[in-house]
Amino acid sequence: MLKKTMLFLASITLINHAVVAQPIKHSDQEIKQKVETLLKKMTIEEKVGQMTQITLGVILDDSTREVGNGLNINKEKLKKAIHTYKVGSILNSTATALTVKQWNSLIKEIQDEALSTPNEIPVIYGVDAIHGVTYTKGSTLYPHNIGLAATRNAELAKLTAKATAKELRATGVRWNFDPVLDLGVNPIWSRFSETYGEDTYLTKKFGVGVIQGYEEDGLENPTAVASTMKHFIGYSDPANGKDRTPAYIPDIVLWEKFLPQFQAAIDAGSASIMINSASVNGIPVHGSKRLLTDLLRTELGFKGLVVTDWEDVIRLHTRHMVAESPRAAVKMAVDAGIDMSMVPKDFSFYEHLVDLVKAGEISEQRLNQSVGIILKLKYQLGLFDNAYHESEALENFGKAEYKNLALQAARESITLLKNDDDILPLSKNAKILLAGPTGHSLAPLNGSWSYSWQGDVEENYPDDNKTILEVFEKTVGKKNLITHSYTGFNNSKNYDIDGLVRKAKKADYIVLALGENAYAESPGALDDLNLAKNQMNLAQAALATGKPVIVILAEGRPRIIRDIVPATKAIVQSYLPGSQGAQAITDVIFGNYNPNGKLPYSYPQYTGDFSTYDRVYLNDVQQLKPAVLTYNGYKPQWPFGHGLSYSSFEYSDITISKKKLTGDEQLTVSVWLKNTSEFDAKHAVELYISDLFASVSPAVKRLKAFKKVNLKAGQGKRISFAINKNDLTFVTPDLKRIVEAGEFKLTLGTETINFHYQ
Numbered sequence: 210m211l212k213k214t215m216l217f218l219a220s221i222t223l224i225n226h227a228v229v230a231q232p233i234k235h236s237d238q239e240i241k242q243k244v245e246t247l248l249k250k251m252t253i254e255e256k257v258g259q260m261t262q263i264t265l266g267v268i269l270d271d272s273t274r275e276v277g278n279g280l281n282i283n284k285e286k287l288k289k290a291i292h293t294y295k296v297g298s299i300l301n302s303t304a305t306a307l308t309v310k311q312w313n314s315l316i317k318e319i320q321d322e323a324l325s326t327p328n329e330i331p332v333i334y335g336v337d338a339i340h341g342v343t344y345t346k347g348s349t350l351y352p353h354n355i356g357l358a359a360t361r362n363a364e365l366a367k368l369t370a371k372a373t374a375k376e377l378r379a380t381g382v383r384w385n386f387d388p389v390l391d392l393g394v395n396p397i398w399s400r401f402s403e404t405y406g407e408d409t410y411l412t413k414k415f416g417v418g419v420i421q422g423y424e425e426d427g428l429e430n431p432t433a434v435a436s437t438m439k440h441f442i443g444y445s446d447p448a449n450g451k452d453r454t455p456a457y458i459p460d461i462v463l464w465e466k467f468l469p470q471f472q473a474a475i476d477a478g479s480a481s482i483m484i485n486s487a488s489v490n491g492i493p494v495h496g497s498k499r500l501l502t503d504l505l506r507t508e509l510g511f512k513g514l515v516v517t518d519w520e521d522v523i524r525l526h527t528r529h530m531v532a533e534s535p536r537a538a539v540k541m542a543v544d545a546g547i548d549m550s551m552v553p554k555d556f557s558f559y560e561h562l563v564d565l566v567k568a569g570e571i572s573e574q575r576l577n578q579s580v581g582i583i584l585k586l587k588y589q590l591g592l593f594d595n596a597y598h599e600s601e602a603l604e605n606f607g608k609a610e611y612k613n614l615a616l617q618a619a620r621e622s623i624t625l626l627k628n629d630d631d632i633l634p635l636s637k638n639a640k641i642l643l644a645g646p647t648g649h650s651l652a653p654l655n656g657s658w659s660y661s662w663q664g665d666v667e668e669n670y671p672d673d674n675k676t677i678l679e680v681f682e683k684t685v686g687k688k689n690l691i692t693h694s695y696t697g698f699n700n701s702k703n704y705d706i707d708g709l710v711r712k713a714k715k716a717d718y719i720v721l722a723l724g725e726n727a728y729a730e731s732p733g734a735l736d737d738l739n740l741a742k743n744q745m746n747l748a749q750a751a752l753a754t755g756k757p758v759i760v761i762l763a764e765g766r767p768r769i770i771r772d773i774v775p776a777t778k779a780i781v782q783s784y785l786p787g788s789q790g791a792q793a794i795t796d797v798i799f800g801n802y803n804p805n806g807k808l809p810y811s812y813p814q815y816t817g818d819f820s821t822y823d824r825v826y827l828n829d830v831q832q833l834k835p836a837v838l839t840y841n842g843y844k845p846q847w848p849f850g851h852g853l854s855y856s857s858f859e860y861s862d863i864t865i866s867k868k869k870l871t872g873d874e875q876l877t878v879s880v881w882l883k884n885t886s887e888f889d890a891k892h893a894v895e896l897y898i899s900d901l902f903a904s905v906s907p908a909v910k911r912l913k914a915f916k917k918v919n920l921k922a923g924q925g926k927r928i929s930f931a932i933n934k935n936d937l938t939f940v941t942p943d944l945k946r947i948v949e950a951g952e953f954k955l956t957l958g959t960e961t962i963n964f965h966y967q
C-alpha cells in the first residue's frame with residue numbers, strides 16, 4: 210500500500226511541474242495540413258497502432274487488474290503497448306474508482322510514454338461517462354437517459370452533459386462513449402435504461418441536446434469532451450431480448466425509427482460513433498460495408514471516428530462465424546469501414562492488420578483514411594498541444610452547482626404513475642413504514658457505470674449520497690419513520706414478510722421501495738420481465754395488512770407489476786435517478802415538489818404484449834372470439850406520455866394558422882392550457898401528429914414536438930408549435946422519406962384538429 214501511495218505522490222509532483230498550455234483553436238485547414246504531414250512520416254506499424262485501442266487492464270500490474278483496491282501501471286507493459294504495438298488509444302478502468310489526482314497521474318504516465326515515441330503522438334483515452342463521470346471518486350451522477358427523457362426537458366439534459374464534460378475533462382479523459390441513441394423498444398433488454406425510451410423524436414432531441422452539451426464549447430476547450438453516438442445500428446431490439454444477440458428489423462423500420470436520431474446527431478457534429486456488437490437481419494454490423502460505409506459515410510455523411518465495440522472484431526470469427534479466422538475478421542471489419550478497434554485485451558488486431566497491409570490485402574491508403582480521422586480528433590481535442598489534464602479543467606470538478614442540477618434533473622424525471630384518492634403527497638406527521646430492497650441502498654438508485662461498471666459496489670458511493678431511508682428520516686423525523694429497508698439489495702432482511710406485517714401495525718402508510726439492483730450490459734439479462742417474486746410477495750403482504758400502500762419503483766426498465774397495481778394507492782416511478790434521487794423521491798412523496806415527469810415508454814402490463822404508442826392501427830384490432838373484434842391491441846399498464854401531477858390541467862381552444870398546408874409552408878398550432886389547481890406546476894405539452902391515410906400503414910400518432918412550461922396556480926397560457934412538411938414524412942419500402950398529400954390530425958392534450966397537406 211505504501212508503495213502505491215508513493216508512486217502516485219511521485220507522479221503528482223511531476224504534474225505540478227508540467228507546462229500547462231492554454232487551449233489553442235486550430236483551423237480545419239491547419240489541422241488538415243498537420244495530419245497530412247504526420248501521415249507522411251508514419252510507418253505502417255505506427256498507423257496500425259493508432260487504430261488499436263486497448264483496455265487499461267492490459268497495462269496494469271496483475272495484482273491491480275481486476276480488484277477494487279488501488280491501481281498501478283506496469284512500466285514494462287506500458288512500454289510494450291506504446292513502443293512495441295504503438296497503441297493510440299486506451300479505455301476504461303477496473304472496478305476501482307480513482308480520485309481525480311490519480312486519474313491525472315495515470316494519464317500523465319501514459320502520455321509521457323506516448324510522447325517519447327518518434328512522432329510524439331498522444332493517446333486518446335475514453336470512458337463511459339453515461340450519466341455523469343464514472344470510475345472517479347466524488348463525481349456527480351445524474352439520472353440515466355431513461356429518466357432524462359421523462360423530464361421532457363432536453364435543455365436540462367444538455368446541462369447535465371455539460372457538467373459531465375467538465376468533470377470528465379478534469380480527470381484528463383477527453384472522449385466520452387455517450388450518448389446511446391438506440392431506441393428503447395424492448396423493455397427486457399438489459400440496456401433499456403441507457404436509452405431515451407421508445408420514441409424516435411424524443412431520442413433525437415435528447416441525443417442532439419446531450420451532444421451539444423459535450424461538444425459545443427469546442428473540443429479544444431477544457432469544458433468539452435468528444436461524444437460518441439452509439440450503437441450504430443439496431444442494437445436495442447434483439448429478438449430474444451438478450452444483450453448482443455441478433456435483431457431482425459426490416460429496413461423500412463430501421464430507416465423510419467432507428468436512423469433519424471443518428472442522422473440528427475451526425476448533423477449536430479458528434480465526433481465519433483460506436484458500432485452495434487450484434488447482427489441485424491443476419492449480418493453482423495461490424496462486418497457490414499453496406500451499413501458502415503454506404504449508409505453511414507455516404508448517405509448519412511458521417512466524417513468522424515468509427516470505433517468498434519468491445520472485442521467486436523475478433524467476435525466476427527468467434528461468435529458470429531462470418532470470418533474464418535481472426536485475420537479474416539480484421540480484414541472484414543476494416544473493409545467494412547471501422548477506424549479503430551476496441552480490441553481491447555490483446556494486440557491481435559495490430560498483428561493481423563500489419564500483416565494484411567504488408568501482404569497487400571489492405572492498402573496503406575485505407576489506413577491513411579482511418580488514421581487521418583483519428584489524428585484529426587486528437588488535434589481537435591488539443592491533445593497535441595497538451596496531452597495531460599488541464600489545470601483550468603481541475604477547477605471544474607466537484608462544483609456544488611452540479612448537485613443542484615442532479616436534484617433538478619431527478620425531480621423533473623420522477624413520474625407519478627398512480628395516485629388514487631390523492632393519497633400523495635403524504636403528511637410529514639403521519640407514521641410511515643418504509644420497507645423494500647431499494648429503500649436503503651445507493652446502487653439501485655444509480656445503476657450501471659456508477660463508479661464501477663456494474664454500479665453495484667455500495668462502498669464506492671460518496672458519503673454525501675443518501676438513501677431513501679436517510680432522506681425520509683431527515684424529512685419526517687425518526688419518530689414518524691418505522692424502517693424495514695436494509696442496506697444491500699439482496700439482504701434477506703429486505704424480504705422478511707413477518708417483520709413487515711408486525712411493523713405495519715403501528716403505521717398509517719406503508720411505502721414500499723421496490724425495483725432492481727444495479728447492473729450493466731449482459732449481466733443484467735432477464736428471462737422474465739415480471740418484478741421478482743420476493744418483491745411481489747412483499748407487496749402482496751403489505752397490501753393484505755389493509756394499510757394504504759405507496760410503491761416507489763427504482764428500476765432501469767419497466768418490470769411487470771400488474772397484480773399489485775389495483776390495490777396499491779400510489780405508484781412513483783423514479784427510474785435510475787442518480788446521486789440526488791433519494792432527495793427527489795422524498796420531495797415528491799411529501800409534497801415539496803410537484804411531479805411532472807412523463808413516461809418515455811409504454812409501461813407493459815403483460816409479458817407477452819409489448820406495443821409502442823406509435824403502433825399502426827392494425828395492432829389495435831384484436832379478435833378475441835370468432836366474429837368478435839375489439840380495438841384494445843394497445844393495452845399497456847400505463848401509456849407513453851403518462852404522468853400525473855398534484856395539479857390538474859385543462860386544454861381548450863385548439864387553433865391552427867391554416868386549414869391547408871402547401872409545399873414548404875409552415876403551420877402554427879396552438880392551444881390554451883390552464884393550471885386549474887392551487888399549486889404551481891411544470892407541465893410537458895406534447896404535440897402528436899396522425900397521418901390519417903397513407904400508402905404505408907401510418908402510425909396511430911407520432912410525437913413531433915414537446916415543450917415544458919411553468920404554470921402558476923390558476924394560470925393559463927397559450928402554447929404554440931410550428932410544423933412543416935418535414936413533420937409529416939414517412940419511409941417507403943424503397944427507403945425514401947416522402948410526404949403524401951392528405952388529411953392529418955394534430956393532438957395537444959385532450960384537443961384535436963385536422964388539416965390538409967397538399
Ligand code: BGC
Pocket residue numbers: 300301337386439483518519730
Ligand atoms: C459497451 C459499450 C461501451 C464499451 C466500453 C461495451 O461493452 O457495449 O457501450 O462503450 O463497452 O466500455
